[in-house]
Amino acid sequence: MKSGHDAVRQLRYSPAVGSSHGVEVIDFAALREMDTHRRRVLPQRPDFHVLALIVTGTGGHEADFHTYRLAEGSAVWIRPGMVHRWSDIDACDGPLVLFRPGFLAGFTTAEAGAPVCWRLAGQRLPLALLAAEHLGREHDATVRDPHLGSPALLAHLLAALLLRVLPDASDRTDAPVRTGAVPAGDRSAAVFRAYRAAVEEHFTEWHHVADYARALGYDARTLARATRAATGTSAKAFLDRRILLEAKRLLAHTDLPVTGCARRLGFGDAGNFSTFFRRQAATPPAAWRAAYGTAGARGA
Structure with missing residues (x-):
């Protein structure tokens, strides 16, 4: 059969109830709990961003024909349209930030240059986790009380997190990259x-x-x-x-x-x-x- 059948599962952004601002924070434990049939190990293609930080454990991830080993301090950035699979995350823990394309339009340049996986050295990981926790707390507050919701605040906190985790020369684990968001007026x-x-x-x-x-x-x-x-x-x-x-x-x-x-x-x-x-x-x-x-x- 030559019909053009796609063997990749298409993932659409589907936020949790009450999470309507285009960004949310979960963790690997929640991902495993939601995915009891282990479809995460099969090729999938999201229409949204996933930024993951590995706090503890080791594992594996594949994205667009490259294999990455995950360990403490690993950062993973899955972009919309990327074909990837979580080949082994049973022992991994840490936050995953999901956000819609365009939520941070000004970071297009940084996104284009960032690798899929790199390692945060020194104090980069604990500082990144603080930024992710702040974003998660604000997101949770918004879900509990929509009157507290502020897309601008969530966008600023996500921008701060990305600025904290984007790799520099000491973090590179694959091809050289150019990093840092170019000012919007450039x-x-x-x-x-x-x-x-x-x-x-x-x-x-x-x-x-x-x-x-x-x-x-x-x-x-x-x-x-x-x-x-x-x-x-x-x-x-x-x-x-x-x-x-x-x-x-x-x-x-x-x-x-x-x-x-x-x-x-x-x-x-x-x-x-x-x-x-x-x-x-x-x-x-x-x-x-x-x-x-x-x-x-x-x-x-």
């Missing part, structure tokens, strides 16, 4: 935010930076400078990386044939798609599917 940050949003909306249609420049009213050099300042890569590389990631997800987690993946991603024919994939991933699409596929189909 034009370069605004340009990148617009480009990133446009890429997310149109990457299956537009494969050239010039398309985005025309649509956004900037020249290609402006997009290039803003993207490099935010991510350390070129605008073209940022775009190609997004297309490649979705290609990997389709090949691994659906039963679409390669021709279907090519069409889904806006390529005129399977040959062009295969050339792009081989150039970017250093392996043919069929080989990637054979190595990482979970949907049960291996059509090419």
Whole structure:
């Protein structure tokens, strides 16, 4: 069967009763209690952010074809659309902060540069836990008494938590990152935010930076400078990386044939798609599917 069936569970943001402001705080114990059928160990794709801190225990997490070992001091940031699974969190404890996309729009730059998993060194973890506890207490107060609710206050507390946990050079456990939220008035940050949003909306249609420049009213050099300042890569590389990631997800987690993946991603024919994939991933699409596929189909 080549229907394009998705083997990944789609998770929609579903806040607890009374939690209507787009952010909430739970913990790993609550996650395990809610997930008695252990669906957390299967691939899932949330439409919201999850920021997790490991206080005690060890475990494992997988996100977009990378495996991470979790231990005391680990921080995990799962972004909307990311395919991930909690492969082993039975012994982990610590807070998980769930929040909607756009709740902190000004952190788009920091989000783009942050890794999935890193370790908080020294006093970073206890200070981060204080920030998470403050956010959790304010959230709980809002649930108990809606008149106390303040989206602006919750947003500021979440921003403080992210500023506390975002990695610096001493925290890196994977690829180098650029960190820190660029001030909202920084034009370069605004340009990148617009480009990133446009890429997310149109990457299956537009494969050239010039398309985005025309649509956004900037020249290609402006997009290039803003993207490099935010991510350390070129605008073209940022775009190609997004297309490649979705290609990997389709090949691994659906039963679409390669021709279907090519069409889904806006390529005129399977040959062009295969050339792009081989150039970017250093392996043919069929080989990637054979190595990482979970949907049960291996059509090419």
